């Protein structure tokens with residue numbers, strides 16, 4: 001059975017749960033460090049990373065440590081997973097060694113479901129294939145709420161009413177885009193997806209009934225309260241023809257474009273960012289940019305997810 | 315072997331039209347493994363053994379032209395003995411083993427080994443050997459020798475015969491022997507890295523999807539080859555399209571049939587029962603990435619499912635075949651993209667056909683029996699099976715068409731339990747399966 005405090009996919013998470021996680025995040029963020037470090041004292045958390053990741057791994061690891069938990073990192077370069085042991089057996093081994101929660105990053109979509117079913121442990125999905133990155137969607141939500149001066153401690157179906165989020169780039173291959181496109185409309189946001197057909201198939205509009213596809217970036221940007229930019233995942237582009245110069249011309253978020261169409265829009269990027277490709281460096285460093293905020297909120301949200309996963313009180 | 319008298323059955327035989335119009339009960343006598351007589355109740359003398367079939371339907375045993383029995387090479391998944399026991403439980407009295415065993419069944423020796431009585435098949439076992447050596451798609455196997463040794467057709471199932479000139483040569487060689495080439499229609503150049511149907515569900519799950527064109531392109535190519543061979547070689551090749559799953563391929567087959575080409579095709583119960591939504595049932599409290607619903611061709615959209623049903627209703631689809639594909643639990647308990655394709659199907663085929671096609675879509679029992687017995691017999695040229703003619707083998711089923719039950723994968727007689735239909739309601743229950751007059755399964 002899948003443990004009820006797992007977080008595998010954002011679409012399975014009720015809005016009331018999202019609200020609870022946000023308020024828990026706010027509570028933990030306000031705590032003095034000493035108090036915070038006792039919440040998960042003596043608890044054991046395993047990070048199982050089949051795919052390299054600096055940002056997400058460090059974020060989860062620091063979150064766990066700040067709560068006083070013991071962490072073990074099992075990554076593809078260091079372990080039985082390199083020798084071809086199955087995900088199921090690796091999970092069962094971690095459980096037998098006392099892991100109480102597993103944070104999984106994996107290149108195959110759906111792996112967290114499998115691990116959660118096989119181990120019965122709470123599993124936090126830290127990114128699976130092209131499928132989901134639910135903690136990223138939650139941290140993006142907290143970033144939006146904070147930067148747009150909305151209440152970051154709770155949400156309901158109306159919280160993002162009047163907010164238009166434009167997600168632009170390689171949506172086909174992006175678990176971040178999928179997660180945000182499944183979460184934000186449920187909170188009342190208008191979500192526009194933007195990009196060329198090879199990176200944004202029409203099927204994407206079925207992620208939520210209210211999602212719209214707008215191919216013209218300038219037209220989309222004109223409506224944006226938030227411009228969320230995505231990296232081109234060239235490692236997944238096999239078979240797709242993409243002219244990078246043309247892509248930059250049509251879809252890069254640069255100073256000029258931002259000033260012309262959305263001077264007040266909040267600029268976001270889940271990283272890793274390729275300056276000069278999907279986003280101009282100056283835009284990433286501009287006052288509009290919430291990119292560093294996203295990282296900080298990531299730590300806070302992941303702390304709450306760990307407390308929730310382990311059933312601790314905070 | 316003593317005589318067996320089955321009394322008071324409602325006999326349906328699409329091959330002879332018996333019982334398709336009226337429902338008067340009859341008695342059927344089996345002598346020396348063959349059907350000896352069919353008469354009104356009470357006319358035939360008492361026999362050594364008797365079976366009361368009051369309230370049940372007696373029909374020709376089901377015939378499946380597409381099963382994987384995994385022997386030789388993967389007996390941990392299934393053996394010929396266990397697979398044919400599952401077949402008997404599902405009402406099948408003849409099954410055709412696919413050649414993608416380890417090693418592939420591509421020589422007379424291997425075919426003999428497979429068909430030998432030592433394998434302990436409990437129902438009639440036939441085989442389609444590999445269309446090309448090692449199913450590598452390059453050089454044809456020895457069709458003439460294989461035909462003499464009992465091959466009922468040739469196929470590289472699991473993959474297509476991809477190269478045009480190889481497929482053409484295969485069709486020509488098989489046509490000379492009057493046998494079909496059974497094609498797994500998938501343009502594998504278009505499906506690399508794909509693990510399900512292309513569409514919104516694949517997009518949502520972050521999986522790469524197989525387009526419907528990957529199937530229809532090969533079907534259209536093969537049909538063009540038939541046309542070409544009929545014209546230039548004065549031969550009449552027989553193309554059998556396996557497990558057709560898309561409206562587009564079905565339309566190509568429909569048109570080819572109208573043009574008089576010799577094309578037949580099969581549909582699998584899962585393709586007329588489920589759609590790719592079965593891969594993500596989280597909204598209904600279920601699971602996502604269910605590897606027991608991973609198969610090839612993949613579960614398609616509702617439009618394609620309805621196209622398959624329509625083609626079963628209008629006769630474009632000639633037969634129902636299970637594509638019974640057993641896999642061990644540990645092989646399916648892996649990441650979705652890594653899991654092998656296929657589901658078990660022998661024990662759920664009749665129950666799904668009756669539920670979906672008969673009850674939901676009004677297909678008559680006689681037509682369903684034609685799709686599952688008479689027609690597959692014709693495709694592989696069986697004369698004395700798949701019908702209730704006097705003198706034919708007594709391959710029979712007795713079943714209740716109205717009984718409802720729930721399938722349990724754990725209770726399956728197959729060695730493997732990889733079915734998406736665990737806990738699914740079924741209509742129509744097998745009471746007994748007889749192979750050449752012997753009762754090989756009884757519920």
Ligand SMILES: [Zn+2]
Nearest residue numbers: 471472498610
């Ligand atoms: Zn196949």
